Amino acid sequence: MDTMAAIKQTFFQECEEQLTEMEEGLLMIEREEGDLETINAVFRAVHSIKGGAGAFGLDDLVRFAHTFETTLDGMRSGKLEITPQVVKLMLRSADVLSDLVRISRDGGEMDATRVAQMTEELSKAGGMAPAPAVQPAPAADFSFEPVAAGGDGAGVDEFGFAPVQISFDTLISEDVAAGAHRFEISFTPRPELYSKANDALRLLRELGRLGDMEVACDVAALPPLDEIDPEGAYLTWKIDLSTDADEKSVREIFEFVEFDCDLSIDVNVIGMDEESASQTVEAILAQVAAEEAAQSEAVLPLAVEPVSAPIEPAAALEPAPKTPVAANQQSQPAAQSAQQPGATIRVDLDRVDRLIDLVGELVINQSMLAQRVTEAGIARLSDVAVGLDDLEHLTREIQDSVMAIRAQPVRPIFQRMSRVVREVADMTGKSVRLVTEGENCEVDKTVIERLADPLTHMIRNAIDHGLEKPEDRVKAGKPEQGVVKMVAAHRSGRVVIEVSDDGAGINRAKVREIAVNKGIIEADAPLTDAEIDDLIFAPGFSTAATISDVSGRGVGMDVVRRSIQALGGRITISSRPGNGTTFSLSLPLTLAVLDGMVVTVAGQTLVVPLSAIVETLQPKAADVHGLGEKARVIAIRGSFIPLVDVGSVLSYRDEEADPLQGVAVMVETENQSQCALMVDGIIGQQQVVIKSLETNYGHVFGVAAATILGDGRVAVILDVDAIVAGSRSDVARADANRKRSAA
Amino acid sequence: MGKPATESITLSNELDIKAAGPLAAELLAARGKDLAVNASQIERVGGQCLQVLLSAAATWSADGAELTIEEPSPAFVDAIQTAGLDLAQFTARSN
Numbered sequence: 001m002d003t004m005a006a007i008k009q010t011f012f013q014e015c016e017e018q019l020t021e022m023e024e025g026l027l028m029i030e031r032e033e034g035d036l037e038t039i040n041a042v043f044r045a046v047h048s049i050k051g052g053a054g055a056f057g058l059d060d061l062v063r064f065a066h067t068f069e070t071t072l073d074g075m076r077s078g079k080l081e082i083t084p085q086v087v088k089l090m091l092r093s094a095d096v097l098s099d100l101v102r103i104s105r106d107g108g109e110m111d112a113t114r115v116a117q118m119t120e121e122l123s124k125a126g127g128m129a130p131a132p133a134v135q136p137a138p139a140a141d142f143s144f145e146p147v148a149a150g151g152d153g154a155g156v157d158e159f160g161f162a163p164v165q166i167s168f169d170t171l172i173s174e175d176v177a178a179g180a181h182r183f184e185i186s187f188t189p190r191p192e193l194y195s196k197a198n199d200a201l202r203l204l205r206e207l208g209r210l211g212d213m214e215v216a217c218d219v220a221a222l223p224p225l226d227e228i229d230p231e232g233a234y235l236t237w238k239i240d241l242s243t244d245a246d247e248k249s250v251r252e253i254f255e256f257v258e259f260d261c262d263l264s265i266d267v268n269v270i271g272m273d274e275e276s277a278s279q280t281v282e283a284i285l286a287q288v289a290a291e292e293a294a295q296s297e298a299v300l301p302l303a304v305e306p307v308s309a310p311i312e313p314a315a316a317l318e319p320a321p322k323t324p325v326a327a328n329q330q331s332q333p334a335a336q337s338a339q340q341p342g343a344t345i346r347v348d349l350d351r352v353d354r355l356i357d358l359v360g361e362l363v364i365n366q367s368m369l370a371q372r373v374t375e376a377g378i379a380r381l382s383d384v385a386v387g388l389d390d391l392e393h394l395t396r397e398i399q400d401s402v403m404a405i406r407a408q409p410v411r412p413i414f415q416r417m418s419r420v421v422r423e424v425a426d427m428t429g430k431s432v433r434l435v436t437e438g439e440n441c442e443v444d445k446t447v448i449e450r451l452a453d454p455l456t457h458m459i460r461n462a463i464d465h466g467l468e469k470p471e472d473r474v475k476a477g478k479p480e481q482g483v484v485k486m487v488a489a490h491r492s493g494r495v496v497i498e499v500s501d502d503g504a505g506i507n508r509a510k511v512r513e514i515a516v517n518k519g520i521i522e523a524d525a526p527l528t529d530a531e532i533d534d535l536i537f538a539p540g541f542s543t544a545a546t547i548s549d550v551s552g553r554g555v556g557m558d559v560v561r562r563s564i565q566a567l568g569g570r571i572t573i574s575s576r577p578g579n580g581t582t583f584s585l586s587l588p589l590t591l592a593v594l595d596g597m598v599v600t601v602a603g604q605t606l607v608v609p610l611s612a613i614v615e616t617l618q619p620k621a622a623d624v625h626g627l628g629e630k631a632r633v634i635a636i637r638g639s640f641i642p643l644v645d646v647g648s649v650l651s652y653r654d655e656e657a658d659p660l661q662g663v664a665v666m667v668e669t670e671n672q673s674q675c676a677l678m679v680d681g682i683i684g685q686q687q688v689v690i691k692s693l694e695t696n697y698g699h700v701f702g703v704a705a706a707t708i709l710g711d712g713r714v715a716v717i718l719d720v721d722a723i724v725a726g727s728r729s730d731v732a733r734a735d736a737n738r739k740r741s742a743a
Numbered sequence: 744m745g746k747p748a749t750e751s752i753t754l755s756n757e758l759d760i761k762a763a764g765p766l767a768a769e770l771l772a773a774r775g776k777d778l779a780v781n782a783s784q785i786e787r788v789g790g791q792c793l794q795v796l797l798s799a800a801a802t803w804s805a806d807g808a809e810l811t812i813e814e815p816s817p818a819f820v821d822a823i824q825t826a827g828l829d830l831a832q833f834t835a836r837s838n
Contacts, residue, residue: 189790194760194789194790194791195760197760199759199760199789199790200789200790200826201788201789201790201793201822201825201826204825204826204827205825208825214827215825215826215827216827217826217827217828219797219828219832222794222797222798222801223798224798224801224802224805225767225770225771225774225795225798225799225801225802226771226774226802228767228794228795228798230763230764230766230767230791230794230795231760231763231764231791232791232794233790233791233794234794234798235790235793235794235826237826237827238827239827
């Protein structure tokens, strides 16, 4: 049943996309940017989920999706006025639907009362009876006795083609007015359709839900029992469907099976009442039949069985073998047009990752080769060296292209946060607006995936702890509705995501008090404001006193920081009393490669990310000044910039190096401040493949990751911000200690 | 024709793709005899099992044997209706 599992997996992947589309649409409607097409898109998304869920017998999901869809249909047709309340209801229903999908996928218990309640609200809003159970179909109107053969000659010795009028009114309460479209559908499943866990009957049921349907089954191709392949496909259905739905909705039903069946869908628009309509249809049919007959004897009218015409089974059966050919011609362009909008393929992520790994090896190999060439003393202008340069360009291009495969916009994750905001706002009774910017910013897929939890936690915190209660906000002269803002942007080769609120800011006195009580700091520890803010990230800081059931999920900000660090990122906090707090996440665009400057410090080879470097210079004695006990600054073009000895920050050496003997690498940190890193010498620039230290070993202060150099040695990649921050707090502490001892 | 013994089989509740093969085999084993097929247990039936049952009825009919469907369950009836078929197509009368 591997195929089955695989299809199911695809279904859930598609569900994710549909859910995203649905939520996106609803949010647009909420912002009053949506139009009819937006509602249609939402409707389609829900409908597709329902369709797929039906195939896998996910009844709860089908039932709820059905109710949801029906209410959406009310919105679409204008029966249900779109008010903010209605949109809110839709958004909450969307959340329930997401949960149902998730539970169907991952298992677990759905809160049945929540679903029931939501269903009722939806039904009420849509002005309809609660949705009926989908399976099994009730059969109130059917009463059958055992049918014994040999009665009246309803024989089946001739394979018949017997249209049966089906009314789904008894099965589905959805009331579909006699449609504006009449579709003539010819549908011949192939064995693959069944083997991929779809079933012709389910598709027919789906179709029936769209409107009034008349189905005729052509059994001419069916072999006798001793020749039949039980898992083969022999039946052809001719379906006559009158519905309000458009062609797209009809095609959507066949979306998952379009390559596993022969399908033709012809549409006629009907603008009149039933009777004249059917007359017209018959007239059209007659005309079509006549034309086709005139055109060619070989082409037989396929999907043109008159609605109410008497049936001549034998005659009607003849065209069956032709059906696949003609239907194929029709379905081909349809399939193509469906492919057109985003020509994409689904690729197993493992394959992409393997490709990326291999490209990484290629980069290492290429740099090793370059090193060998240099060591061999081959001239830079020789053919070999030039060829090697070309190889380097090519390698880089391959790398960029491969990375682009994994890059995805942060939009989905931002969208997911809007739900978090809704829920937390409901729970805390605060009114919150989420503003997002830069959703199109692209980041590595892995980074995006692993951002969900930290971001969720930060948003929860921002609303629960950051924003004040509405009445307090009014008192403070702020609008009652709080704003949580999420902004993503590319900044010097990294992506920065900021989560900010316009709340009260961090209550530093309280934070300090908590930290002292928890034994994180000494009661008299001298701390700067920034350091106090930073205490929020200290392990064990999260406290029962501040934890509500909103923020307190057993995850503290220390876990958030660790998960961001595990991604090679950094999280910083800045807060202004009365004006709010901003958390800033700085993340690498990719987890795989980096342009670096290879330097030596105390006999070690290190890599400084090129994205952080502004310039390099040789310090002169006159420019270097001591500042306080430990700190030194360097004067560059009239401004003083802290000078940090990498060797001593990383404890490679005890004594600070002589600035005049080394090179100063000017770097810019995430918060835009500059700093000069002292290194002993520069070896050169190189593209390096990042090998995570966290994955293979653990986090080390001042080290972002490691890499393998051309000569096969391991070099660590510096975490510039951490080194700068580390040296600062050293200095600050030394400073404060000195002040204290002086006092 | 002397009246042959009437065999009877009861269809299982889940007639999906996996059931089609065994169903065909079970029906074939009963070939040549009048057959009463009890359909009361059916909860779900897929297109392929309908095919097998249809083919059986046609085969029985060609053989001149009798095939009846007994106590068709609502789900079975619904499936037949959905497929645009008639219960009569699933039966064969003796001649």
